[in-house]
Amino acid sequence: GPKVLQIPSHQIIDMGQMVTLNCDPVSNHLYFYWYKQILGQQMEFLVNFYNGKVMEKSKLFKDQFSVERPDGSYFTLKIQPTALEDSAVYFCASSSTGRSSYEQYFGPGTRLTVL
Amino acid sequence: GDSVTQTEGLVTLTKGLPVMLNCTYQTTYSPFLFWYVQHLNEAPKLLLKSSTDNKRTEHQGFYATLHKSSSSFHLQKSSVQLSDSALYFCALRATSSGQKLVFGQGTILKVYL
Numbered sequence: 478g479p480k481v482l483q484i485p486s487h488q489i490i491d492m493g494q495m496v497t498l499n500c501d502p503v504s505n506h507l508y509f510y511w512y513k514q515i516l517g518q519q520m521e522f523l524v525n526f527y528n529g530k531v532m533e534k535s536k537l538f539k540d541q542f543s544v545e546r547p548d549g550s551y552f553t554l555k556i557q558p559t560a561l562e563d564s565a566v567y568f569c570a571s572s573s574t575g576r577s578s579y580e581q582y583f584g585p586g587t588r589l590t591v592l
Numbered sequence: 593g594d595s596v597t598q599t600e601g602l603v604t605l606t607k608g609l610p611v612m613l614n615c616t617y618q619t620t621y622s623p624f625l626f627w628y629v630q631h632l633n634e635a636p637k638l639l640l641k642s643s644t645d646n647k648r649t650e651h652q653g654f655y656a657t658l659h660k661s662s663s664s665f666h667l668q669k670s671s672v673q674l675s676d677s678a679l680y681f682c683a684l685r686a687t688s689s690g691q692k693l694v695f696g697q698g699t700i701l702k703v704y705l
Contacts, residue, residue, distance in 0.1 A: 481635065508691060519596075520681065522692035533690045568636070572691075581693060583628070585635040 479503040481584035483569050484551075489590045495557035498587045500569030502552055509552045510570040510581060511544065513537060520568060526552065556589075564591045594619045596684045598696035605672050605703050613667040613699045615656075615682035625658055625665040626683040626693065636681060640667070677703045 482501040490496050502509055511523040524534040526544050541560070546552040552571075556563055566588050570581040595618045605611055617623060624643040628636040642649045642658045642665065649656060654669045665682060682696040 478637075510692070512693075512695075519697040520693075520695040522694070525691050533692060535692070580626075580638045580641070582638075583636040585633065 479506075479582050481569055481571055481582050483567075483584035483587050485587060486585065487588045487590075489592065490559060492561055492591050493558045495555065496559055496589065498554040498556075498567050498569075498589070499551040500553065500571075500584055502569065502571035503573075503582050506571035506573050506582070508532075508572045508574065509544075509546065510572075511554050512568040512570065513565045514568065514586070515565045523554075523567075559589075559591045561591050564589060594621075594684055594686050594694045596682050596694055596696035598680075598682050598699050600699045601697070602700045602702070605701070607674055607703055607705055608671050610670050611668065611672050611676075611701065613680055613682075613701065615665045615667065615696060617663050617665065617682075617684045617694075619663075619684060619686040621686040623658070623660070623663075624685040625656075626685070627654070627656060627665070627667050628681040628683060630679040630681065630698075632678075639680075672701070672703045674703050674705070677701055 484499040509526045512520045514520040522535050524538045525532050543555045566586040568586045569584045572579050572581045597616050599614045626641045627639040629639045630636040640656050645660045656667050658665050679698050681698045683693040
């Protein structure tokens with residue numbers, strides 16, 4: 478079935494550095510999402526993106542976070558600067574429409590460790 | 593706000609036995625419920641979804657019925673297999689929450705011989 482790819486699978490960086498997480502969504506999908514999962518906790522919504530714009534974001538989506546999808550390439554989540562509490566697994570998802578019934582396809586996640 | 597509760601963190605079973613993973617939710621708006629399954633080192637994949645009250649939905653031997661009266665969407669299977677060992681997430685998408693999914697904490701299912 479359709480696959481969402483995430484690069485890299487693991488990233489270790491020092492606190493204060495910038496990191497970019499990359500997501501290759503399903504090719505004909507138009508809606509894109511990032512979720513964050515801290516170890517032992519539930520996955521939580523960060524942001525969703527459509528037509529070049531952030532449509533909705535949660536309180537977890539701090540000012541240090543940004544998303545973009547330049548020229549239909551990767552959908553990226555950038556954190557600048559990183560903080561210790563940003564350590565988590567970040568899941569990217571995409572869907573063909575924004576309707577409730579349409580499935581969000583998830584990537585395998587990027588495990589980010591901030592030292 | 594909207595929330596999802598999965599009461600079991602870990603369920604261990606012998607192959608061939610039935611299983612039920614609990615999921616309850618809270619929302620004041622019309623709910624759409626999902627079950628996702630995540631095998632080790634893989635992406636979460638959709639297993640079941642429903643927005644229809646009291647109608648059973650089935651896929652790959654798993655089934656669930658959305659009961660709006662009790663705000664529940666429990667996942668069941670009559671006979672678990674070794675390959676069912678995975679992490680199971682219940683998720684809610686409510687009309688009030690836009691397009692985001694609200695997830696439960698997940699239940700690890702381990703099936704033994």
